[in-house]
Amino acid sequence: MVEGIAEHEVTAKKVHHEELGWWRKYIFSVDHKVIGIQYGITALAFLLTGFTLMALMRWSLAYPDEPGPWWIFISGFTIMGIVVFLIGGIKRPYISLGGFIFIGIAGLVWYFTTQDSMLPVGTMLPEFYNSLGAMHGTIMVFLGIVPLAVGAFGNYVLPLQIGAPDMSFPRLNMASYWIFLVGGVLMLTSFFLPGGAAQSGWTSYPPLSVIQPGQTMWLIAMIFVITSSLLGAINFIVTTVQLRAKGMTWMRLPFFVWTQFITAFLLLLAFPALEVGAIFQLLDRVLGTSFYMSSGMVIGGEVVEIAGGGSALLWQHLFWFLAHPEVYVLILPAIGIVAEIITNNTRKPLWGYKAMVYSLIFIGFMSFTVYAHHMFITGMGSKVATWFMTTTMIISIPSIIFLAVMVFTLWGGSIRFSVPMLFALAWIPMFGIGGLTGLPLGLAPPDIHLHDTYYVIGHFHYVVAPGSIIALFAGIYYWFPKMTGKKLNDMLGKVHFWGTLIGMNLVFGPMLIQGMAGVSRRLYDGGLQYDHAQPVLFLNEWMSWGAWIIGIFQVAFIINIFLTLKKGEKVSDNVWEATTLEWSAAPSPPIAHGNFSTVPEVHRSAYEYNVPVNGRIEEFAPQNQPEEPVEAEE
Amino acid sequence: MINKFRSSVLAVILLAAFTYAFSGGTVTGTVTYKGKIPKLRKFDMAIEPVCVMKHEKDPESYPARSEALILGDGNTLGNVFVNVISGLPEKKWEIPEEPVILNQDGCTYKPHVLALMAGQPLKFLNSDGVLHNLHTLPEENDEFNVTMPKFLKETIRTFEYPEPMFRIKCDVHPWMGGFLAVMDHPFYSITDKDGIFLISGLEPGTYEVEFWHEKLGTRTETVTIEGEETKTVDFTFTRKKKK
Numbered sequence: 001m002v003e004g005i006a007e008h009e010v011t012a013k014k015v016h017h018e019e020l021g022w023w024r025k026y027i028f029s030v031d032h033k034v035i036g037i038q039y040g041i042t043a044l045a046f047l048l049t050g051f052t053l054m055a056l057m058r059w060s061l062a063y064p065d066e067p068g069p070w071w072i073f074i075s076g077f078t079i080m081g082i083v084v085f086l087i088g089g090i091k092r093p094y095i096s097l098g099g100f101i102f103i104g105i106a107g108l109v110w111y112f113t114t115q116d117s118m119l120p121v122g123t124m125l126p127e128f129y130n131s132l133g134a135m136h137g138t139i140m141v142f143l144g145i146v147p148l149a150v151g152a153f154g155n156y157v158l159p160l161q162i163g164a165p166d167m168s169f170p171r172l173n174m175a176s177y178w179i180f181l182v183g184g185v186l187m188l189t190s191f192f193l194p195g196g197a198a199q200s201g202w203t204s205y206p207p208l209s210v211i212q213p214g215q216t217m218w219l220i221a222m223i224f225v226i227t228s229s230l231l232g233a234i235n236f237i238v239t240t241v242q243l244r245a246k247g248m249t250w251m252r253l254p255f256f257v258w259t260q261f262i263t264a265f266l267l268l269l270a271f272p273a274l275e276v277g278a279i280f281q282l283l284d285r286v287l288g289t290s291f292y293m294s295s296g297m298v299i300g301g302e303v304v305e306i307a308g309g310g311s312a313l314l315w316q317h318l319f320w321f322l323a324h325p326e327v328y329v330l331i332l333p334a335i336g337i338v339a340e341i342i343t344n345n346t347r348k349p350l351w352g353y354k355a356m357v358y359s360l361i362f363i364g365f366m367s368f369t370v371y372a373h374h375m376f377i378t379g380m381g382s383k384v385a386t387w388f389m390t391t392t393m394i395i396s397i398p399s400i401i402f403l404a405v406m407v408f409t410l411w412g413g414s415i416r417f418s419v420p421m422l423f424a425l426a427w428i429p430m431f432g433i434g435g436l437t438g439l440p441l442g443l444a445p446p447d448i449h450l451h452d453t454y455y456v457i458g459h460f461h462y463v464v465a466p467g468s469i470i471a472l473f474a475g476i477y478y479w480f481p482k483m484t485g486k487k488l489n490d491m492l493g494k495v496h497f498w499g500t501l502i503g504m505n506l507v508f509g510p511m512l513i514q515g516m517a518g519v520s521r522r523l524y525d526g527g528l529q530y531d532h533a534q535p536v537l538f539l540n541e542w543m544s545w546g547a548w549i550i551g552i553f554q555v556a557f558i559i560n561i562f563l564t565l566k567k568g569e570k571v572s573d574n575v576w577e578a579t580t581l582e583w584s585a586a587p588s589p590p591i592a593h594g595n596f597s598t599v600p601e602v603h604r605s606a607y608e609y610n611v612p613v614n615g616r617i618e619e620f621a622p623q624n625q626p627e628e629p630v631e632a633e634e
Numbered sequence: 635m636i637n638k639f640r641s642s643v644l645a646v647i648l649l650a651a652f653t654y655a656f657s658g659g660t661v662t663g664t665v666t667y668k669g670k671i672p673k674l675r676k677f678d679m680a681i682e683p684v685c686v687m688k689h690e691k692d693p694e695s696y697p698a699r700s701e702a703l704i705l706g707d708g709n710t711l712g713n714v715f716v717n718v719i720s721g722l723p724e725k726k727w728e729i730p731e732e733p734v735i736l737n738q739d740g741c742t743y744k745p746h747v748l749a750l751m752a753g754q755p756l757k758f759l760n761s762d763g764v765l766h767n768l769h770t771l772p773e774e775n776d777e778f779n780v781t782m783p784k785f786l787k788e789t790i791r792t793f794e795y796p797e798p799m800f801r802i803k804c805d806v807h808p809w810m811g812g813f814l815a816v817m818d819h820p821f822y823s824i825t826d827k828d829g830i831f832l833i834s835g836l837e838p839g840t841y842e843v844e845f846w847h848e849k850l851g852t853r854t855e856t857v858t859i860e861g862e863e864t865k866t867v868d869f870t871f872t873r874k875k876k877k
Binding site for chain 1: 765771786789805
């Protein structure tokens with residue numbers, strides 16, 4: 001029996017003919033494609049919001065204690081909103097409604113300017129800087145990148161690539177999105193509550209997080225977001241195991257599916273630790289328990305009236321048990337996207353597919369064994385530190401394999417420099433920098449010097465911004481024609497690409513230099529008070545301008561999306577001449593319910609580009625293309 | 635002697651002014667201290683040269699010391715919070731719109747002890763032009779922990795609920811500390827260095843008056859007011875000898 005036979009033909013046909021109302025079709029939909037797009041739009045809106053918070057912070061870092069030109073942000077977003085309204089008009093409400101995202105962000109910034117606890121006399125208060133920092137990190141990681149990488153791409157692409165009509169549990173899928181949305185909205189509303197938003201960084205270390213205002217809503221929102229991720233993870237695993245089309249064996253799975261499958265396990269096994277940790281912290285704050293508060297604790301010269309007996313370190317263990325695998329949750333789908341695009345645009349099979357799959361499984365397992373390298377300075381002792389240093393060095397091996405495979409795939413390929421390919425190509429050195437700069441942090445001796453400096457910020461931003469986000473942009477350009485039937489404009493795409501890439505390096509490169517000079521993170525004035533920071537202080541201005549340049553170049557991306565939706569020309573179903581099922585077996589966009597007009601059957605591996613068939617070279621052979629009988633030699 | 639005379643004249647003037655302004659009885663008096671005068675802790679403000687310079691200009695406050703025991707001539711005691719704790723009629727008292735001012739000046743809180751009514755604005759000033767922090771430690775009201783960078787010359791807060799004395803401190807400058815009380819009535823006074831307090835506008839009746847000092851604790855006295863008389867209640871805090 002062929003592995004991976006899915007018994008979904010009957011279901012697909014039944015769902016096909018079901019007529020759904022507008023609400024069920026577009027809002028409370030159980031269709032994985034609609035849910036994927038919902039996740040995508042929401043995550044992009046959160047990414048823009050999180051980015052904006054950072055753009056505000058960068059003013060304080062470049063020009064501390066000076067009134068900011070907040071009106072530029074407010075008017076800029078308002079204009080963007082109006083432009084989107086004009087593009088959409090009355091005839092295309094699905095575009096016009098997008099304008100509210102920009103108007104909403106303009107309103108948020110305007111609200112900040114009206115609050116004495118945020119931007120009094122137009123200048124940023126340090127505690128508001130802390131709030132912006134905590135919310136920037138939280139929003140970008142938990143409400144932006146993960147929902148886009150997993151919720152959007154995973155939901156949309158995975159069932160299509162395995163030849164499934166939908167996810168295994170469509171209602172659970174819908175519940176996952178709506179729980180996520182509630183969590184995201186709660187997170188944003190914390191800005192409007194007395195005490196403001198959380199101020200304890202995205203890591204929320206106690207005891208600060210237990211005593212600081214604003215943290216309670218962060219915890220409640222996180223519980224929603226985590227629950228949503230757990231529901232999604234179960235769905236992804238079951239779908240991949242149960243709903244693969246006939247002939248879709250494990251080693252024929254597109255690499256992107258593998259990355260989503262392993263990522264789902266990471267989410268499923270790591271997030272419960274943070275959920276428990278968040279509930280404990282909530283109890284410490286609301287009910288006065290002391291999970292994280294030790295006895296006789298003195299804060300600011302005052303003995304805190306608590307039961308005591310807890311340990312702040314417990315949080316660090318629970319948090320990093322999630323947060324290190326979380327790094328791989330951010331990066332593995334990105335690797336999957338880049339692998340799809342590179343192999344498609346080099347017109348070559350993915351070099352070392354099996355090595356990639358085994359590396360992926362290995363990295364997933366190892367990601368649970370390295371987390372305490374974030375805690376070297378907690379006094380864990382040299383023996384424990386040695387263990388975590390060793391595992392950290394070992395986990396770099398599969399990462400190197402990924403990079404090597406990408407480079408070897410490029411070797412000798414007839415490379416198409418399409419927009420998604422530009423992003424994918426840029427990802428290789430960017431992720432390389434992100435990974436290599438992590439090595440000193442994985443070794444206790446240099447980490448003692450670099451811990452909590454800007455070096456750490458530079459490192460992980462190289463991993464998640466030019467690492468994950470660049471790959472996610474690549475994925476958007478690559479699968480946009482699948483989702484809409486229209487291809488994004490190349491010129492605007494290239495403008496977006498170069499501006500983003502240069503801007504990101506302007507921001508994150510100098511962070512590594514500042515960090516090596518010993519400049520601490522989380523300083524609202526960028527280190528102005530410290531003598532040792534003075535020689536590298538000028539970089540703050542460079543970095544801020546780099547960040548704002550990134551923002552300006554996102555306009556090209558935003559306009560590109562809305563203009564293409566309005567005016568883009570219809571492209572062929574398989575615009576990239578790809579081999580995987582979502583391109584070869586389904587129309588663009590796929591059929592509303594069921595995805596495929598006929599249930600696909602898989603006959604070959606995922607990336608058969610320029611492979612010899614009967615003595616000739618086939619430019620590409622889709623997975624559902626039956627094998628030709630071998631012609632007998634005369 | 636001259637200082638005592640000056641204090642008495644001041645007291646009479648204040649008394650006359652308040653008697654004119656408010657009808658009702660008045661409780662006034664002088665609070666003094668009895669006991670060994672401890673050596674007050676000096677503050678090292680070297681990290682804030684602006685504050686050091688301010689203190690250098692004023693010989694009386696140089697070097698800067700703890701304000702835990704402010705004594706005038708004749709051991710009159712400052713920073714004593716005197717307030718009526720029982721005997722007042724059940725009613726809602728008018729909340730002044732005028733803000734109470736707490737100035738961060740010379741890296742100290744001026745005044746060191748203050749009181750205001752719930753809902754009355756409290757204006758914090760930053761005369762130093764350096765980064766200060768305002769961290770209140772109330773139990774009934776919402777705690778706040780906010781910074782006042784050099785650009786922020788003033789900020790206003792209010793407290794919602796009445797609450798006995800609680801601490802306010804600066805997390806940037808560990809020596810900076812003060813005390814705040816939030817009241818639900820206007821019958822309170824804080825002694826200056828001359829130890830004089832004055833509470834006016836009291837209706838006839840018997841009242842319990844509390845004297846609070848940050849180091850010497852709390853004592854109460856019972857006062858009966860008849861008509862619009864002025865009752866003088868002199869009070870002495872005696873430092874307990876260590877056993």
